[in-house]
Structure formats: structure tokens, C-alpha cells
Amino acid sequence: RKEVEQDPGPFNVPEGATVAFNCTYSNSASQSFFWYRQDCRKEPKLLMSVYSSGNEDGRFTAQLNRASQYISLLIRDSKLSDSATYLCVVLGRDSGAGSYQLTFGKGTKLSVIP
Amino acid sequence: SAVISQKPSRDICQRGTSLTIQCQVDSQVTMMFWYRQQPGQSLTLIATANQGSEATYESGFVIDKFPISRPNLTFSTLTVSNMSPEDSSIYLCSGREYNEQFFGPGTRLTVL
Numbered sequence: 001r002k003e004v005e006q007d008p009g010p011f012n013v014p015e016g017a018t019v020a021f022n023c024t025y026s027n028s029a030s031q032s033f034f035w036y037r038q039d040c041r042k043e044p045k046l047l048m049s050v051y052s053s054g055n056e057d058g059r060f061t062a063q064l065n066r067a068s069q070y071i072s073l074l075i076r077d078s079k080l081s082d083s084a085t086y087l088c089v090v091l092g093r094d095s096g097a098g099s100y101q102l103t104f105g106k107g108t109k110l111s112v113i114p
Numbered sequence: 115s116a117v118i119s120q121k122p123s124r125d126i127c128q129r130g131t132s133l134t135i136q137c138q139v140d141s142q143v144t145m146m147f148w149y150r151q152q153p154g155q156s157l158t159l160i161a162t163a164n165q166g167s168e169a170t171y172e173s174g175f176v177i178d179k180f181p182i183s184r185p186n187l188t189f190s191t192l193t194v195s196n197m198s199p200e201d202s203s204i205y206l207c208s209g210r211e212y213n214e215q216f217f218g219p220g221t222r223l224t225v226l
Contacts (some may be wrong), residue, residue: 032213041222042219042220043206043217043218043219043220044157044217045216045217046115046214046215046216049213087156087157091213099162099170101159101162102157102159102215104156104157104158105156106155106156107156
């Protein structure tokens with residue numbers, strides 16, 4: 001079974017702190033990688049895709065290491081509004097003939113404290 | 115990305131009954147999916163809803179328990195049949211277009 005493993009959390013950090021989330025995946029044939037954000041009692045929403053070269057979107061930086069099958073998300077200058085659960089998500093397929101599916105990590109809960 | 119709506123948003127049902135959840139996308143999408151998210155857990159794929167044909171179910175999920183329809187590229191239904199308390203969960207509809215996948219707000223189901 002293809003799995004995505006994340007830091008167990010929860011992470012409780014003060015406003016302005018930098019926080020990093022790590023994720024590993026077991027399917028070496030995975031094609032695409034994402035971080036989703038899920039607020040309490042809401043649906044997951046795409047935060048950002050993760051590219052091999054690493055990518056940045058404002059205070060958020062995502063890194064991918066295909067050789068180590070490792071993904072990270074760095075949040076700088078944390079805001080209260082960043083409080084949510086962050087899901088590491090991998091797109092891949094179980095077999096050569098199967099369709100591509102998303103596999104979700106269990107998520108890491110972040111609480112940013114005033 | 116497209117916007118997905120689901121009905122009902124929540125329901126409380128008696129065991130042994132069935133509930134049909136509707137999913138409407140505001141634009142055509144190539145692929146639609148149904149997920150389940152149990153308390154404190156991540157999302158688990160139930161099935162891929164195929165337009166005009168039978169859904170493709172993941173291991174552990176069967177058509178008799180979770181019949182799915184997808185009559186066109188913007189609409190799908192999931193039925194949770196002969197419910198038991200173990201079916202209490204959030205059921206999420208999802209659509210994928212190109213490389214982006216997005217989710218409906220979910221249906222929170224409680225089975226007594």
C-alpha cells in the first residue's frame with residue numbers, strides 16, 4: 001500500500017515564528033506533490049504544488065527531494081490565520097495500468113499562538 | 115478552480131437506512147471522486163465516479179454499499195446504503211481538471 005507519512009504534530013508556535021513540516025512518501029513512481037491546507041470542519045484546499053527545484057509563494061517555501069522521497073513545507077513569520085492542518089499529498093498510481101490517485105498524509109496540525 | 119457544492123451538508127440517520135449525497139460542479143471536470151474522512155483521520159478514496167459507466171472502487175469499498183452515479187461531467191451522487199454507526203464520517207466530493215484537484219465542502223453524516 002502506498003503511504004504518505006507526516007510529522008505527528010501538533011505544532012504550537014508563537015506569531016512570527018518559522019515552522020517546518022516534513023513528509024515522506026513510499027511510492028517512488030509518484031508523479032506530483034502538493035501541500036493542502038484544511039481548516040477545522042472545512043474541506044482541504046490546495047496551498048501549493050511542490051516542484052523538484054523547490055518553490056516559494058510569499059511566506060511559504062516547499063521543497064522536494066525525489067531521491068530521498070521527502071517533501072517539506074516551511075512557513076516564515078507565522079500568522080494567526082495560518083492555524084490549520086497541513087496535509088502532504090502525493091499523486092501516483094499503484095500499478096502501471098492504474099489511474100493516478102491522490103494519497104493523503106494524516107496531516108499536521110498547526111496552532112499559531114498570539 | 116471549479117467550485118463544488120454538496121447536498122446535504124449534514125444529516126443524522128438511523129441505522130439500516132440509506133442516504134444519497136449530491137455533488138454539483140460549476141463547470142465540466144474530467145474526473146470526479148468520492149472520499150471519506152473519519153474523525154482525526156486523513157482522506158480515504160472510496161471510488162472514482164466515471165461518467166456514463168460504473169464507478170471504480172478502491173479496496174475495501176463495494177458498489178452494493180456505496181452506489182455511485184455520474185450522469186454527466188458536472189454531477190455525481192454517492193449513496194451510503196444500509197447504514198451503520200461505523201459509516202459516520204464526512205463524505206467529500208472531489209473534482210480534478212488538469213493537475214489540480216479540489217474538494218466540495220463535505221457532508222457530515224452521523225448514524226445512530
